[in-house]
Amino acid sequence: MQWQSNPYFIPILISALISLINALVVAQRRGVTGSLPLLGMLLALSGWCFAYAFELASAQLEWQVFWVKVEYIGIVSIPTLYLLFTLEYARHKKVFENKRIYLVWIFSIVTILLAWTSDSHQLLWKEATQKDGGGFSLLALERGPAFFVWIFYSYVSFLIGSIVLIRRSLVSPPELKLQSYILVFGAGISFAGNIIYLAGLSPIPDLDITPITLIISMIVYSVGLLRFGILDIMPIAGETILESLEDVVIVLDEFNTITFINQAFDYYINNDAKTFIGKPVSDLPIWDALSKLIASQTMTRGEVMMNIEGREPVYFHVHISTVHWKTHRLGKAVVLEDISERRRAERKSFGVSDDSLLSGDSIPIIIVLRAQDEKIVEVNRSFILSLGYERKDAVGKSPLQIGLWGAYERGEFFQVFRSSGSVKNHLFPLTNIRQEKNYYWISAHRIEMQDNNYIVVMANLKAE
Incomplete structure (x- = not known):
């Protein structure tokens, strides 16, 4: 194998190394949704660039053709991995449920086989020759029909993947929008370079500038991974935890x-x-x-x-x-x-009926008083949330002591309770911890537990 000096060898090698470093960063996050196809894509990019660097450094035609065949392993994997990554990143789990999405690998596998057997059928390229690139030899391939089928598939994959990311960004918070834009922009640079090369608009004919544009793409991905937290913030990093x-x-x-x-x-x-x-x-x-x-x-x-x-x-x-x-x-x-089980246990313990519990639009305040001294022995969470009193500050004290009602309201309540043995939907004011007075529909009844008498008080806020 003979070598030649090529000024593009070092830039392509740099691109391969940057891609490999990014792959190592992603490998540390292998448990994160979307990390495996992204890791595969970065390794495929790195392999493509390494092989292309050796193609440029090879002086003999047969070795240049050999390295092209090696390149195709990475080249044909990238669009498929990009598509799978975007679908995983955007949470399209249903796509992966029946495994049919993985049939897209057929395009990549068939193209690799065509590349390694091209001499016998000439479907991917018809002829391979060398051209002078200005002091060094460049490989020139006359494309076959299978190549254009492959190009169509790769561009469609890129387009679908990018649309998926952009749609995801439209319903994402600002930081997540930026992540999606970085991913699309990074991939778009390389695809733009590929279009320029295939359209014959490259400044150096027969020099594939796609791997050169990969340098910019890899810098963009590096910024995304290290600066903007791709794979680190919602929805990717936290999803596994939240789903559990x-x-x-x-x-x-x-x-x-x-x-x-x-x-x-x-x-x-x-x-x-x-x-x-x-x-x-x-x-x-x-x-x-x-x-x-x-x-x-x-x-x-x-x-x-x-x-x-x-x-x-x-x-x-x-x-x-x-x-x-x-x-x-x-x-x-x-x-x-x-907290449904807690509510049902509370209903059973305090003798609260289904109708009473469901009579309002919200969970009623429940206070259990000891009948002999009017001391509070239990309150529910609605009491704490609605009135602001902590349980430890209420239990063991009477409503009058904590300021829940005044002497007049207390007298009115017990007058009604003692005269009929219960209270049914009476309008009473209760004062919260901020000294704000609101009117509640109060119901109360007596229950006996363990030879002690208690009064269960329920309060629903009066609608405005």
């Missing part, structure tokens, strides 16, 4: 569009929760109950009820937090904890 949670997790962007929802919600809707991604949060069947909490700029916790056809109502404790990445506000994360 039993609680429902919904991530909204700044426009209240659903950018992520985990599979835990499937149970409550008897359908694939992923169908809501990209849609406004108002499309959720639980929206009516969530709307006030999500719209609020101050409320971060609450309780909501979701009615499911043919099943008992489901009660959720809701926690809403703002999602940040670095200095940017990306949107909101809504966590729904199913």
Whole structure:
């Protein structure tokens, strides 16, 4: 094998090394969705560039043809891997469920076989010759019909993959939009270089400038990986963790569009929760109950009820937090904890009827008083969330002591209770920890547990 001096050998080698370094970075994140096809694509790029560098450095025609055949292993893998990566990155899981998507590898495998057997059929290239590139020999190939079939497939793959990424970016927070744009831009540079080469517009005829443009592409990918957190921030890095949670997790962007929802919600809707991604949060069947909490700029916790056809109502404790990445506000994360079993146990222990529990649009406040001294012995979460008192500050004290009601309201309540043995939908004011007084529909009845008498008080906020 004879070698020749070629000024493009070093730039192509640099491109191969940068791609290999990027592949090593991605290899550290192999457990992340989309990382394997991206890793494969970067290794294919590196292999292509290494083989092309040796093609340029080879002086003999037979060795240049040999290195072209080696190049095709990387060349034909890149569009397929790019397409698979974009589909995984954009969360199109249904595409991979029946495995048919992997049939796209047929195009790549057949083209590799055609490249290594081209002398017998001439479908990929008809003739291979050498041309003077200005002091060095360049390989010139007369393309065959299979080559143009392959080019059509590779460009269609790039176009579909890019559309998938762009569509994903339209419903993504700012940082995730930038990730998608970086991926499309990086791939687009190389494909643009390939179009220039095939159209005969290269400044040096028969010099494939595609691997040279890969230098720019690899720099773009390096910036994306190391500076803008590709594979590090939602939706990729956190998805595995969020999908494993039993609680429902919904991530909204700044426009209240659903950018992520985990599979835990499937149970409550008897359908694939992923169908809501990209849609406004108002499309959720639980929206009516969530709307006030999500719209609020101050409320971060609450309780909501979701009615499911043919099943008992489901009660959720809701926690809403703002999602940040670095200095940017990306949107909101809504966590729904199913507390239905707790509510049913509470209903059974306190003697609360189904009708009473479901009479309002929200979970009623429940307070259990010891009849002999009016001391609070138990409160539910709605008491804490609605009135602001901590359980430790309320239990062991009377409503009068903590300021829940005044002496007049206390007297009125017990006058009604003692006269009829219960209270049914009476309008009473209750004062929260901020000294704000609101009117509630109060119901109360006496229960006996372990030889002690208790008064169960339920309060539903009066509608405005």
